[in-house]
Amino acid sequence: GAGVSQSPSNKVTEKGKDVELRCDPISGHTALYWYRQSLGQGLEFLIYFQGNSAPDKSGLPSDRFSAERTGGSVSTLTIQRTQQEDSAVYLCASSLGRDHEQYFGPGTRLTVT
Amino acid sequence: AQSVTQPDIHITVSEGASLELRCNYSYGATPYLFWYVQSPGQGLQLLLKYFSGDTLVQGIKGFEAEFKRSQSSFNLRKPSVHWSDAAEYFCAVAANNNDMRFGAGTRLTVKP
Numbered sequence: 001g002a003g004v005s006q007s008p009s010n011k012v013t014e015k016g017k018d019v020e021l022r023c024d025p026i027s028g029h030t031a032l033y034w035y036r037q038s039l040g041q042g043l044e045f046l047i048y049f050q051g052n053s054a055p056d057k058s059g060l061p062s063d064r065f066s067a068e069r070t071g072g073s074v075s076t077l078t079i080q081r082t083q084q085e086d087s088a089v090y091l092c093a094s095s096l097g098r099d100h101e102q103y104f105g106p107g108t109r110l111t112v113t
Numbered sequence: 114a115q116s117v118t119q120p121d122i123h124i125t126v127s128e129g130a131s132l133e134l135r136c137n138y139s140y141g142a143t144p145y146l147f148w149y150v151q152s153p154g155q156g157l158q159l160l161l162k163y164f165s166g167d168t169l170v171q172g173i174k175g176f177e178a179e180f181k182r183s184q185s186s187f188n189l190r191k192p193s194v195h196w197s198d199a200a201e202y203f204c205a206v207a208a209n210n211n212d213m214r215f216g217a218g219t220r221l222t223v224k225p
Binding site (some may be wrong): 058091 | 200
């Protein structure tokens with residue numbers, strides 16, 4: 001079946017612009033996760049959703065970052081007024097729950113110039 | 114909140130040699146533990162996971178990991194490394210709130 005998909009695969013934006021990153025999880029997966037992977041860094045947890053709600057938003061690095069999930073499916077990560085330090089690969093993953101494997105999407109590579 | 118430490122940023126081993134990648138976690142209860150691998154230009158793939166039961170877990174590609182509660186560790190091992198094992202390896206811990214945290218990763222280089 002279809003895996004986790006993310007769009008766009010690459011995004012180049014100018015500093016100060018807003019960007020939206022999209023994640024389509026595997027159908028039926030109730031848990032959805034966003035991570036950021038900067039060059040040479042590990043995976044930084046940003047936020048996760050259980051259904052449409054996000055119990056823990058503490059991983060979001062600043063108030064310029066927000067995320068929503070509608071219909072228990074598609075999620076959008078929005079970065080407002082992008083800064084150069086926002087440049088990274090943004091990974092989305094979904095799972096059936098904590099005792100199940102997280103399936104990762106291919107990521108969106110964001111470059112802020 | 115739970116956390117994971119991978120003490121080794123980069124490890125180099127010769128092909129055919131044994132491998133052990135270290136992972137230590139911090140969590141008040143029994144966690145769910147995972148090892149993922151990220152090959153260059155590829156997504157993350159699950160190698161193995163521990164939920165309960167036998168503390169020695171077998172995974173794909175000949176990897177295994179052992180959960181040691183007394184040491185809060187979940188080290189990844191492989192008896193004989195192949196050149197194709199060169200990749201970034203991430204240990205992760207999940208708590209009972211579905212929140213998974215990853216370590217910073219260990220980059221493995223395999224010498225011919």
